[in-house]
Amino acid sequence: MTEKESKHLYALVGKNISYSFSRGYFTEKFEKLDLKDHKYINFDIDSIHELPQKIKDNKKRLKGMNVTIPYKLEVFNFLDRIDKKARKVGAVNTIRISKKGRLKGFNTDVYGFKKSLKPLLKKYHKRALILGTGGASKAVAFVLEELEIKYKQVSRNPEGKKQISYQDLTEEMINTHQLIINCTPLGTHPNINNCPDIPYELISEKHLLYDLIYNPSETTFLKRGKEKGASVKNGLEMLELQAEKAWKIWNEK
Template sequence: MTEKENKHLYALVGKNISYSFSRGYFTKKFEKLDLEDHKYINFDIQSIHELPQKIKENKKRLKGMNVTIPYKLEVFNFLDRIDKKALKVGAVNTIKISKKGRLKGYNTDVYGFKKSLKPLLKKNHKKALILGTGGASKAVAFVFETLEIKYKQVSRTPEGKKQISYSDITEEMMSSYHLIVNCTPLGTHPNIENCPDIPYEFISSKHLLYDLIYNPTETTFLKKGKEKGATIKNGLEMLELQAEKAWEIWNED
């Protein structure tokens, strides 16, 4: 049996993901655990419709996948089964592949976000603004619902009652919405000068700013909050926690 055939293969499904947290994290993990027959690669695809071919090419070895921007919603149509929680969230970021080659979707972002957020919450964090409406924002919204935190989603193109536009964020709103989570890619390396367009002048020490971005460790969004005395948190711990949960799922019988 060749080395190639002997691999337990895992992959990250995404678009323009050369920066990939997951590949680096799991490569180090496999080295630490002395799992020489395990390998983690990127499926960097321009369309979700390329995914079946990627799976087919690696059918014998592929055990599991992570899913990132922009496919956490689109991947639903390519799964055989979806975990109940992922179905409620409306986004999948982890896929387990059975021995028969069936794909089951899970959401481990919920676990990672909730566990990393809870130690920072204070009594005044009763209302939140979620910046962005993509797959990651769905996990954040789900966590807020379980924690009974009221929230509004902020979008450049708002739809429905729960969504508002950036121009709708007033001083009055900022004075009661003390938890702000950035789920947009704005500020990600290399475009580190970018940040969501919110009225930072109304941020105070009562605010908690959480950015799902981990590179750079302190985004412009977080820096602006820190300057106003807010508590800040980046997305690295969430990513590590969700990765460990994914590993747990892949290794369940």
Template sequence: MEEKENKQLFALVGRNIAYSFSRDYFSKKFEKLNLRNHQYINFDIESIADLPKKIKENKTTLKGMNVTIPYKLEVFNYLDKIDRKALKVGAVNTIKITKKGKLKGYNTDVYGFKHSLLPLLKKHHKKALILGTGGAAKAVGYVLKKLDIKYKFVSRNPSSKKGISYKELSEELLQKHTVIINCTPLGTSPNIERCPDIPYQFLRSNHLLYDLIYNPEVTTFLQKGIEKGATTKNGLEMLELQAEKAWEIWNS
């Protein structure tokens, strides 16, 4: 009876997340820590409007959630409270359920990205290109601003002053922007041959290419950087760091 009462459930909120880093990571973590009453599942939902139903179904045991594509922005409307940093970023990827049953949103992508990027930065890394404009891209932009690295968002249809289109990427622009971060899903397994449409021929050894994708380990985007002698990094460490930060929040 006691075991049932102490059950603690955690979940990943997203769409088409049959395989998820979070479920695998936390399931192994619970096993390692011998937390038999802890379970991590996927809330694979077609619409964010389905979230309240999922929460209601698991009301007695649900303690926290992670949020992934495409709901990091949409989830705002379903939260009772939002952490100040997440509010500034404009995206939530971690939700804590308080003792009173309230939902509070946080952003741990910021922590994960910052601490995985810092060891790679050199003095000449003054300007960056962020490929994509979703929730993860917003967290990346927030970190770069804090690190005093000027950046531009690159997308197919730029809507902000800080945005440019892929067609505008010239040799001159790539020589100035020596940090390039892929925040799009292009190149994720199984479609590993895909990559963002940037002029890779203008990459040099002073470039730093960071891909938020971790599966495959070396994406086509990163491989094209390696061929030009650039420094490269995938998103695995960022994911691990943000997951640990989420765990800290849920247990605080």
């Protein structure tokens, strides 16, 4: 079935997203469910201002969208309604389109991250470091607050009380923050040798390193943590969980 013939169209909104998890995941899902009139494509755009035209071009068929970096925050201005939780988080990664063409934003990253993180937590995981300050980090911070885990965000350009710089990562800071979550794109394929600039020599077997990246399955960040005996987790399960949650939202009556 060609793109023009697909009655139910879904899309990922992002920039430089040829590697996209979402397109492959949903294409496979549609095949398994024998949904021949469903198709998932990429809206690979250089500016969020190109989005209205993309929607207009596919108006009758477009049922829902996922949103990835760098547009999880910028997309707010193009929505008719925003779910309460997404508004609290401050980032949208899922959009449902009503029959009247109205756009409502949701955040399913919160669901995916929380469900995949919880089974890994130990009683001593009381404090966390969030590496990065983009849209995904907002969902991570929201979940940590729900789980009553205190956190600091690590940024190259820190702002406010909850943000620190990479230079602030002292031995004491690493020892007392035993959950470290990478929300930066550092280490994503093809630049697999890159990793956040943290003192890996201070990582211990009590640390849990979680990387939102899924390609490669073991980033340099996770590999270096594992070498020190830390527990590690990549972002694949989170992505699968949030994708299923998005599918549920798109199909709500």
